[in-house]
Amino acid sequence: MTPRISKRGEKVMFSPIRKYMPLMDEAEKRGVHVYRLNTGDPDILPPPAFHKGIKAHAKGNLKYAPSTGIPEHVEAWIEYYKKLGVSLEPKNIIPTVGCAEAILFAMQAAADPGDEIIVFEPVYVSYKSFSVMTGIKLVPVLLDLEKNFALPPVSEIEKKITKKTRAIVVVNPDNPTGKLWSEKELSSIVGLAKKHGLFIIADETYREIRFSGKPHTLLSEKSASEHVIVTDSASKRFSLPGARVGAVVSLNDSVMQAVLKFAQARLSVGTLEQKALIPLLREAHTLTVSLKKEYLKRRDAVYAALSAIPGVKCSKPEGAFYIYARLPVESAEEFVKFLIKDFNYKGETVAVSPMADFYITPGLGKNEIRIAYVLSVPKLKRAMEILACALAAYNNR
Numbered sequence: 001m002t003p004r005i006s007k008r009g010e011k012v013m014f015s016p017i018r019k020y021m022p023l024m025d026e027a028e029k030r031g032v033h034v035y036r037l038n039t040g041d042p043d044i045l046p047p048p049a050f051h052k053g054i055k056a057h058a059k060g061n062l063k064y065a066p067s068t069g070i071p072e073h074v075e076a077w078i079e080y081y082k083k084l085g086v087s088l089e090p091k092n093i094i095p096t097v098g099c100a101e102a103i104l105f106a107m108q109a110a111a112d113p114g115d116e117i118i119v120f121e122p123v124y125v126s127y128k129s130f131s132v133m134t135g136i137k138l139v140p141v142l143l144d145l146e147k148n149f150a151l152p153p154v155s156e157i158e159k160k161i162t163k164k165t166r167a168i169v170v171v172n173p174d175n176p177t178g179k180l181w182s183e184k185e186l187s188s189i190v191g192l193a194k195k196h197g198l199f200i201i202a203d204e205t206y207r208e209i210r211f212s213g214k215p216h217t218l219l220s221e222k223s224a225s226e227h228v229i230v231t232d233s234a235s236k237r238f239s240l241p242g243a244r245v246g247a248v249v250s251l252n253d254s255v256m257q258a259v260l261k262f263a264q265a266r267l268s269v270g271t272l273e274q275k276a277l278i279p280l281l282r283e284a285h286t287l288t289v290s291l292k293k294e295y296l297k298r299r300d301a302v303y304a305a306l307s308a309i310p311g312v313k314c315s316k317p318e319g320a321f322y323i324y325a326r327l328p329v330e331s332a333e334e335f336v337k338f339l340i341k342d343f344n345y346k347g348e349t350v351a352v353s354p355m356a357d358f359y360i361t362p363g364l365g366k367n368e369i370r371i372a373y374v375l376s377v378p379k380l381k382r383a384m385e386i387l388a389c390a391l392a393a394y395n396n397r
């Protein structure tokens with residue numbers, strides 16, 4: 001008899017960000033250059049201290065690191081958080097394999113199979129896959145482009161809270177919308193969490209990439225210290241997504257005990273990467289200044305070019321490095337396939353992510369795309385020209 005895979009294995013989706021990679025590779029084999037604006041994988045080089053650190057530590061045995069993290073690495077995170085105004089002890093931080101694993105740990109520390117977690121949709125797609133993997137149900141609250149993704153009235157969110165609700169996820173700055181949550185919005189969410197005894201999973205992957213105000217962590221909300229579980233990442237602020245280092249950070253001891261047990265089950269995070277990151281974490285607040293300026297230039301270039309394309313609607317991102325756009329097409333999925341398989345303008349095309357899979361509610365996002373502005377300004381301008389030509393060609397077929 002042929003063995004059968006699990007229902008969750010069947011149900012979990014292919015990432016809308018990654019599923020067209022093979023088509024992109026084929027296009028490049030045909031000689032078509034693809035501007036890859038689908039993944040959050042920037043062309044920016046990491047601070048040189050990282051490679052230096054890897055070289056310096058690449059000798060001798062490569063032992064497992066402790067599940068609690070290499071002590072000097074954890075100390076560097078503590079120093080980093082101190083500059084954000086938050087005092088932590090080593091027990092409050094556990095390094096993870098990127099923020100992706102931190103999210104998986106945080107969800108499982110907060111909720112059991114059958115429990116519910118509230119998310120704002122469109123939502124970063126890994127949350128959806130993790131929900132299928134863990135059996136935790138995601139309950140969506142819609143953020144509307146027409147309202148500039150403002151937090152809906154608290155009474156609307158409260159309608160979604162049931163006996164099974166365990167947490168609310170806030171991604172700040174947000175992927176895919178580029179939204180920056182205001183102080184007022186954050187305090188409404190904190191109020192809800194306190195009133196209903198919920199955790200807040202605060203995904204602060206893009207903390208420093210914000211175009212106004214100072215980097216912020218919800219951990220500084222002292223009255224909510226039992227509620228907040230921050231999921232953090234070295235991927236974006238140091239342009240190091242391949243290093244695969246993140247962290248779960250919480251002042252709630254029970255949460256950290258649970259996360260430690262999960263961390264022990266998967267042993268540890270890469271030893272070399274943890275060591276090489278130490279000087280970067282110590283200097284994060286200066287290293288990220290030029291990064292933010294570069295993304296601001298990119299944001300302005302993409303926003304200006306996209307807004308000028310007839311029929312395209314988009315909002316101006318306030319942080320992270322994504323822009324979300326509504327296109328004058330029926331199916332963004334079909335348009336993206338057309339872009340990669342059938343279209344080229346002078347030997348070039350563009351890859352973006354269709355948005356339908358970023359929603360929990362079926363039927364939403366059909367004519368929407370997400371663009372990751374991860375290339376230089378001249379390349380982005382060129383990519384937007386190609387996108388405009390492709391839209392005209394697609395609608396005149």
Ligand SMILES: Cc1ncc(COP(=O)(O)O)c(C=O)c1O
Nearest residue numbers: 040098099100124175205233235
């Ligand atoms: C909102 C958000 N959370 C988590 C992640 C995962 O980050 P990491 O590379 O640290 O696993 C990403 C990656 O794009 C993201 O956008």
